[in-house]
Amino acid sequence: MSNKAARNLFIFGSLFFFVIFLALTFDTMGKLDKRAPVITEEVNAGKMVWHKYDCIGCHTILGNGSYFAPELMKITEKKPKGYLKQFLIDPKSTNARATMPKLGITSEEADKLLAFLDWTSKIDTNGWPPKPILATAAGVGGKELSEGQRLYQSLGCSGCHIINGIGGTTGPELTYIGSKRNRDWLFGHFKDPDKFVPKSAMPKVEAADADIEKLTEYMLSLK
Amino acid sequence: MSIKYESQKIAEYFYTFAVVLFLVQVLVGIIAAAQFIWPDFFILNFNTIRTLHINALVVWILVGLMGATYYVVSEESETELWNLPLVKLQFWATVVAITAVVLGYIWMGLQPQANSPIMGITPLNEGREYIEAPRWADVLIVISVLLFLFINFMTMLKTKKWTGIQGTLIGGLVFLALMYLPGMFYAKSMVKDQFWWWWVVHLWVEGAWEVIAGALLAFMLMKVVGAKREVVEKWMYIEVGFVMFTGILGTGHHYYWIGTPGYWLWVGGIFSSLEPVPLLLMVWDAFRTTRESRNVTNKAGLYYTVAHAIFNFVGAGLWGIIHTLPQVNKWTHGTQITTAHGHLAFYGAYVLLVMSMIYITLPAIRGVKEFNASRAFQSFWWMTISMVFIVLTITGAGMVQVYMERLMGLDYVAIKANYNLWFWIFRAIFGVGFLVGVMIFVIDFFKLGKKPMPSVSAAPEKA
Known part of the structure; x- marks a missing residue:
């Protein structure tokens, strides 16, 4: 193979696969909203709280993030919401063994965050995480x-x-x-x-x- | 070894900043490792420490690659860089912007409320892994990268020598710049948020950066062993071609479980399984080209180049493929297995890449003919052995986690605090070993060629 042929293979091959990738992305974008519940204002506000406190700096969500603290995508299914709210506001007084610091999350912010985590628990994730x-x-x-x-x-x-x-x-x-x-x-x-x-x-x-x-x-x- | 064009010296500015950030990255990494054992260790919480750890990594690799690119483009174009003062401005503006971002992280770490949204935008930390840098910093980064690309392009335009190496290098960098954009808007849906986020993260490290690595590998093979351009460039095209053919659709291996349609399991599974192929080609290429060249002057450069090719394959390739199939990934996704892969992949693919470029170009910049490579070898073995054991301990922790959390249904909190404790302790110890290696490298970086050395090529005198 000549150098020119190798170069053309690289350039046009890459473009070819990128076009397929774009097509799949377009198709996926049309399907995502049907695979999760409607996003209310409260859910979106909860997502902003998630970003504000950099929760992903310790936790994972949908399996992505840091691996220092538990996965939170389905947390509202696992623990009662009353407990979670109290924990978010003051972790160590709620659970003495907690390692999470008190970040100053307000009661209102905790509600929004839990609405957001409720939303993530209902996403269709192709069966992830698997049942133990x-x-x-x-x-x-x-x-x-x-x-x-x-x-x-x-x-x-x-x-x-x-x-x-x-x-x-x-x-x-x-x-x-x-x-x-x-x-x-x-x-x-x-x-x-x-x-x-x-x-x-x-x-x-x-x-x-x-x-x-x-x-x-x-x-x-x-x- | 000496440089042909005065402006190539600018690479050293970038290298210096990169090396300093490397040291910072490893120091905070050790703090993070200690926090796995004692969560309350240190005044800053784990999230801030980890943000610093991974951001320092990305930035020092990028800055190192920028320095290397200025060097290569000047050499390949056979001319001085276009507008050197502008290069210096680009450098200092980058340093200032990065420093401001870091100070912002620390401020937020001490005072979480300082990150309260202003007009819907968090001012200090975007709260998204790897691209935590706030929106205003995104804009500065884009300006800096555009300026950087523009300067290189204008330099190439001066002589219009469109060599394959610099074409591929610039192609990879343009792709890198474009792939930063999908991370720069807000999505209400967490699924869409992560979907576009992977465009940045995956298409950088398993796309654009590997293309850059392929181009630099070709350049290094030419410089160190004097390989023929014709041959080296042909294999480079084939390697980076395969990187793109497998890597682009390989993005699908991040779209298994985040709320995306099921066909990604097929797309991601098939294409990401092929991702190690180009990396194996690079190893073969490095061996084939250097096999007959035992008498090279720059032994350290040769050593690091071949090591980069090998560990790129082991870290990014092997440690990736073990958990890339959806049938396996269903159990390992979101566990320490990913951390293990991340560490070895970044070390092999990019840390060693930038270090090889430094060992190949720095002696020329400093105008030394030969240098004592003993510190380079020492630091290599300290770092590599430590990193291999760091990765093995995290892999062990991950296997225990997969079994206990995913199969037995235990809470991760209990696993991390009890069953994985010894893994964290060994990881921290090997982390210190890695730091020793980095410190030897930093000393070598600042001392290399500064002191005239006794000729090593002459036969050793008997005492």
């Missing part, structure tokens, strides 16, 4: 096993089905079953799988109606 596999399977992480979860284990469902990466691979995965099937389908299917899935390999669930109800409840929570 082992915690979900064992029911740890501060949560007791529900009755449905206990039935799922005692009936041996995980011999064939996967939830959050744990279980057998014979039957369909159930990690997101709650968003695929409704209550009637699940309940009826447990009582008589063949009726819903012709030639189903799944046995009828031999349990009282009340227990099947609880199992259905658990399935519906898997979203």
Whole structure:
């Protein structure tokens, strides 16, 4: 290859890929607003508070930022808002082990910030962060096993089905079953799988109606 | 070794500022490392220290590259720089602006309320990683870079010698300047905010900067071992071409989980997996070109050039590819694994790049024929061994974090304070080792060629 050919390959190749990148960017920009809730004035004001205190200097959000303090994108799902507000205003008096300094965040600013973090918790992020596999399977992480979860284990469902990466691979995965099937389908299917899935390999669930109800409840929570 | 054009001496101004900022960067880095162990250590909080750490890095690399560019453009154009007083003005204006920004960060660190928005704009710190510099500073930076590009362009216009090296170098710098703009407006949506933010961050370090690195690598190979321009430039085009072909769409590996459509998982996964290819080409190029040249005068320059190529590949390439696929990144995104990659990539790709350029051009600027390279080697090994261990400790911390936070569901706060503690302690110790290396380098930088040295090329005399 001559030098001139190599140079042209570099220049025109780069332009080619940049044009594709621009097209994808254009397409993405049209789709972003549909993948997150509407941005209210309060959410935007909360974002300004986020920038004002340079929160990203210690925390990550959507996984980007510093790795000194916890990820905050879904924090409002994990902790009660009353606690979070009190913490923001005066971290160390709320939680003695806190390392976060008192920055002078006002009550009003805390409300706005939490509105913003509420918004980020509802962004469609292609399933990130993933549910912690082992915690979900064992029911740890501060949560007791529900009755449905206990039935799922005692009936041996995980011999064939996967939830959050744990279980057998014979039957369909159930990690997101709650968003695929409704209550009637699940309940009826447990009582008589063949009726819903012709030639189903799944046995009828031999349990009282009340227990099947609880199992259905658990399935519906898997979203 | 001596310079051909008087105005090439201006590079030393930029190098000096860069070296001072390098020292500052590593000093605050050690404070940050200590804060991982004792969060209340030091009067400034972690966020301010980290802002200083990463901003000092970006700025010293940029300033170093500016100095190197003035040197290269004058050499390649075979003429004095166009309007030297303007170059000096550009230099001093940059120093003043950077100092003002740093003072602003410290002020805000001591007094968070000082950053209250004025007409919707935070005056001291934009609160966005890497581009924390406030809007007024953005404008000054753009003016400085435009002036810098203009001076180089006018210099090239004087003789119209459009060599491939300087063309690629200036091309990379123009791309760099353009890619600063997407970070200069406010987006109400955090998703859009991060989307454009990655244009700046990714297209700088995995686009424009790598193109500049490719051009400078070609220049250095020519200078150190006298490689043929014809051959060196051809491989340069192929390398930087591949950098762009993979790097531009490789931006997609930052668009997996920030609220962007699912097709980015494919685009980012495929193209970013190919990003190490051009870096491997550069390693091969460096080895192939220098293999037969054992008798070079500038041993330090040769050493740093080859080391730059190797660690660019290891840090940016290998440590990047291990977590670039969406299937892996889903678990590692936002953990210390990213920190580990960041450290080795910046060290290999850019710290060693600017240092190689300094070791190749500074002796010529100071007019020394030969210099004692022992300090250069010492500082290299202190820094490199320390950095490798810093990266290994952070990688270990990241693996523990991924397992405990992402798989077991523990809070990061507990992991950081308990299970990762020893990693932080070792990291801080190796950080001090790195500082030793930097101090040796700084001493070498200021002393190089200042004292006449006994001839090293002559056979050693028996005592």
